[in-house]
Amino acid sequence: MNVSRPAVHPLEAPPLRDGAENAPRVRMKDLQGMPGTPGGLALRLCQFFFALISLCVMLSTSDFPTVTAFCKKNINKASCSCCTSYLVAALGLQSLWSFSLAAVDIYALLVRRHLRNPRVVSFFTIGDGITSTLTFAAACASAGITVLIGNDLDKCAVNHCARFESATAMAFICWFVASPSFLLNYWSLAVSANY
Amino acid sequence: MNVSRPAVHPLEAPPLRDGAENAPRVRMKDLQGMPGTPGGLALRLCQFFFALISLCVMLSTSDFPTVTAFCKKNINKASCSCCTSYLVAALGLQSLWSFSLAAVDIYALLVRRHLRNPRVVSFFTIGDGITSTLTFAAACASAGITVLIGNDLDKCAVNHCARFESATAMAFICWFVASPSFLLNYWSLAVSANY
Numbered sequence: 001m002n003v004s005r006p007a008v009h010p011l012e013a014p015p016l017r018d019g020a021e022n023a024p025r026v027r028m029k030d031l032q033g034m035p036g037t038p039g040g041l042a043l044r045l046c047q048f049f050f051a052l053i054s055l056c057v058m059l060s061t062s063d064f065p066t067v068t069a070f071c072k073k074n075i076n077k078a079s080c081s082c083c084t085s086y087l088v089a090a091l092g093l094q095s096l097w098s099f100s101l102a103a104v105d106i107y108a109l110l111v112r113r114h115l116r117n118p119r120v121v122s123f124f125t126i127g128d129g130i131t132s133t134l135t136f137a138a139a140c141a142s143a144g145i146t147v148l149i150g151n152d153l154d155k156c157a158v159n160h161c162a163r164f165e166s167a168t169a170m171a172f173i174c175w176f177v178a179s180p181s182f183l184l185n186y187w188s189l190a191v192s193a194n195y
Numbered sequence: 196m197n198v199s200r201p202a203v204h205p206l207e208a209p210p211l212r213d214g215a216e217n218a219p220r221v222r223m224k225d226l227q228g229m230p231g232t233p234g235g236l237a238l239r240l241c242q243f244f245f246a247l248i249s250l251c252v253m254l255s256t257s258d259f260p261t262v263t264a265f266c267k268k269n270i271n272k273a274s275c276s277c278c279t280s281y282l283v284a285a286l287g288l289q290s291l292w293s294f295s296l297a298a299v300d301i302y303a304l305l306v307r308r309h310l311r312n313p314r315v316v317s318f319f320t321i322g323d324g325i326t327s328t329l330t331f332a333a334a335c336a337s338a339g340i341t342v343l344i345g346n347d348l349d350k351c352a353v354n355h356c357a358r359f360e361s362a363t364a365m366a367f368i369c370w371f372v373a374s375p376s377f378l379l380n381y382w383s384l385a386v387s388a389n390y
Binding site: 133136137138140141142143144145147148183186187190191194195 | 328331332333335336337338339340342343378381382385386389390
């Protein structure tokens with residue numbers, strides 16, 4: 001924004017721009033990956049697809065409602081069911097969230113609007129932080145369990161071990177794609193809160 | 196920083212302050228919890244103590260080098276050893292990092308210096324991000340394993356189950372105290388990069 005300055009009228013009061021409050025309100029550059037940019041949309045779509053693939057892999061086990069079959073030969077059902085349900089729940093939440101924000105991004109791109117409202121950005125940031133943390137926690141917990149059971153190769157053969165492993169890997173990739181969204185949103189929130 | 200402006204010599208060139216680059220470099224407010232503040236020091240000390248307690252709990256198992264005893268009655272040793280070693284390694288790294296930064300904070304408080312150098316802040320941010328992610332991953336993986344084994348109550352009785360559970364809880368608390376440091380550092384980095 002070019003603020004016109006009193007170069008011609010020497011008697012006019014000098015522009016008051018001493019503090020941060022009076023600094024010219026410069027729009028920050030749109031970094032690719034922020035909401036409302038093509039990069040942001042690409043990130044959202046990646047998150048959505050990886051979460052969806054992971055979810056489908058989990059659900060594709062022929063006996064999903066009793067997916068505890070994964071570990072029925074090893075340990076008791078309750079704990080394993082709890083963990084797999086948690087992974088499914090976290091991935092479901094992540095895919096829903098990413099899908100919604102992808103829709104918002106598409107809308108913003110179509111009407112060529114920037115998503116720079118601090119309230120909107122802080123909502124996105126909090127949502128991203130929660131969903132990516134949940135996805136990461138679920139992925140880590142399943143990785144721990146997979147390593148634990150996966151080393152018993154014989155027991156792995158009779159269970160859905162490979163599927164569970166690939167679902168876990170997809171969940172990790174999903175988290176890996178979700179964190180840039182969170183970091184960029186948080187960055188843009190910090191910048192907009194301080195301008 | 197107070198830039199002296201030519202108020203007395205009317206013929207001198209006016210200060211060039213048109214764009215964001217030339218805006219007066221205003222120091223951002225010191226939020227409690229940022230490096231070099233008493234709040235930041237408190238956060239670091241909390242991180243250090245929780246990581247240390249968790250580490251001590253893990254090491255206090257009378258037979259630590261074979262802490263795999265934790266699960267020798269349940270599963271094969273290799274995987275469990277791998278997981279507990281990972282928790283110990285992550286907590287060791289976290290405690291070292293928090294201790295070093297607590298020392299830096301104490302120094303900064305003693306000489307009354309602000310830690311606002313963008314390079315220093317970005318180093319702190321990256322370090323915080325890595326250590327807190329590792330701690331969280333280790334805590335989640337151990338939580339998964341603990342839930343898995345903990346539900347087998349009989350097997351838990353003969354192992355170091357309670358200790359492992361409390362170490363995991365401490366690791367979670369440690370992560371919970373480490374993330375504000377990361378978020379505040381990242382915030383201050385975003386703000387300082389855009390002034």
